[in-house]
Amino acid sequence: MSEVPAKKKRKFELDPKLAGYKGVWVFVEHEQGQVHPVSWELMGEGRKLADMLGVELAGVVLGAPGEQSRQFCNEAMFHGADLCYLMADDILKDYRNEPFTKGMTDLVNAYQPEILLLGATTQGRDLAGSVATTLQTGLTADCTALTIDPDNRSMAATRPTFGGSLLCTIVTLNYRPQMATVRSRVMAMTERDASRSGRVIEHPLGMIESSIITKVLEYIPDAMQDKPQLAFADIIVSGGRGMKKPENFQLIWDLAKVLGAEVGASRPVVQAGWVDLERQVGQSGKTVRPKLYIAAGISGAIQHRVGMDASDCIIAINNDPNAPIFDYATYGIVGNAMTILPALTEAFRQKLAAVKKAG
Amino acid sequence: MHIVVCIKQVPDSAQIRVHPVTNTIMRQGVPAIINPYDLFALEEALRLKDKYGGTVTVITMGPPQAEAALRKALSFGADDAILITDRAFAGADTLATSFALASAIRQIQKNMPVDMVFTGKQTIDGDTAQVGPGVAKRLDMQLLTYVSKIVSVKAEASEIVVERRAEGGVQLLKTSLPCLVTVLEGNNQMRFASMPNMFRAARHPLKVWDKDAAGIEDITKIGLKGSPTVVSKVFAPTPKSERAEMIEVESGDPRDVAITVLSKMFTRFPVVEKEIAKRA
Incomplete structure (x- = not known):
């Protein structure tokens, strides 16, 4: 992004050569037979943009020939797509930069979408950066909001800047497609509707395996059992620097245990080594959207806020009445987290006992 | 083996504050540091040099003050350093930045072939992770992003095997040199600068390249002109x-x-x- 402020209202005419670029595309990312949920989150967002523009929404599936890739196309329709572009080739069985970049750029050149959205995952970022450079177009990373500027039909992409202390809106005026990546869990997942359908357009990759230099020797799945799953947790109890010392963090774990919740943390606590990096919530950590988020001893700077703002209900405990977290929490408690956390644990325990008794 | 490491000087974002009334960034007194993610790339390059021998060249594109970042990198053990600086680069987005860096690396290749280019996975100020892939595409190098481990390098066979972080697992990839590697954080720790290297870093004749020295003829590809993305506004969250x-x-x-x-x-x-x- 260019760090030069632009004029507020620009007179803008799209190059007639680019006027043929129509439609919104969402890259359907998959690995080991699973579509990454971020693709369906983006499909919901893509649907909104396509409706604002009055154009079609398409999914893009690159994968091995067969039933599975077809099924991914169907799922794309269920999540809101009008049609799906399918490139099926054995070469595309596993993600590799070179064939996926060629496949995606060929599709863009052949069918000319005006907007292309990808998940900001290791795969999506690898592909997006390569495709944007090959196509010589603009790409905005890690967007938190996407909309259409009614004045010129261009996409306005908002993202945090300066280490998450401010937001900026970025546009790509005279280049197409306009590309953006969005992190997992930033956009809400839309309802799946299995009655939807749409057409599938197949396009060949046109490469042979021997021409591709990089080979996948093996895929080693992570050991899942001991990895915290913050992104999809319904209840999260988080602690920050206000917990004072690592021993006090046990109070967070105690409450989480009663609630069957995941434990989260703010950046300073992770940097101090009190909890694992996987538990960091915020711009440089995980984005979460639980039904209940309890924040104890977290002041709530933007860096943390962008990671948990979408929670349904936020209870904040802080001894500083001016802590920024009280500006956006649902309920605020000014006080000592070391006495309030055990009281909450006990109150929730009683609630659970009452529910159990009532059957 | 010749490894070029791309680094960036960034403001220490942990110390950036927003003015409570005017909502503007308070830049005064914010120290400039080497992008922390780039240190993992530099250390990985230095380890390969320790193991296989060779040369490590660090480059950065930025204002003249970015010299400090290069001298720091020399003190850790890099052999040579090039500062790519020109007013014409101002306002560059990631596409224009990758064009300038790729041109400079082509100039480096004229003197000594480059086997690998290393970068951090992203910067802490832009957070885009786009420049590495961009440089690889422009140089037509194989791209290996989010590399958590370099398993083996066989220079004579021009072959490298790495572990690459994927969603839900790790890909074990084999490819040919030259390649561009973006190094994942946390798998090594930057060494301390040795006394001899600190003296050498202070005296080292730094190369300073403007756009011509970096081999750039087409100025529509750099700076603001070469940037498809434009910031339309910057604002504080409501x-x-x-x-x-x-x-x-x-x-x-x-x-x-x-x-x-x-x-x-x-x-x-x-x-x-x-x-x-x-x-x-």
């Missing part, structure tokens, strides 16, 4: 329309506070009550 409802009880007893907040929450958010009831 506070939510309603502040938190503050829970205060007369007794001041934490138990009463807890019971009050739960009953209020269950009334307003039946979805939370349902979620908790599931756990009974």
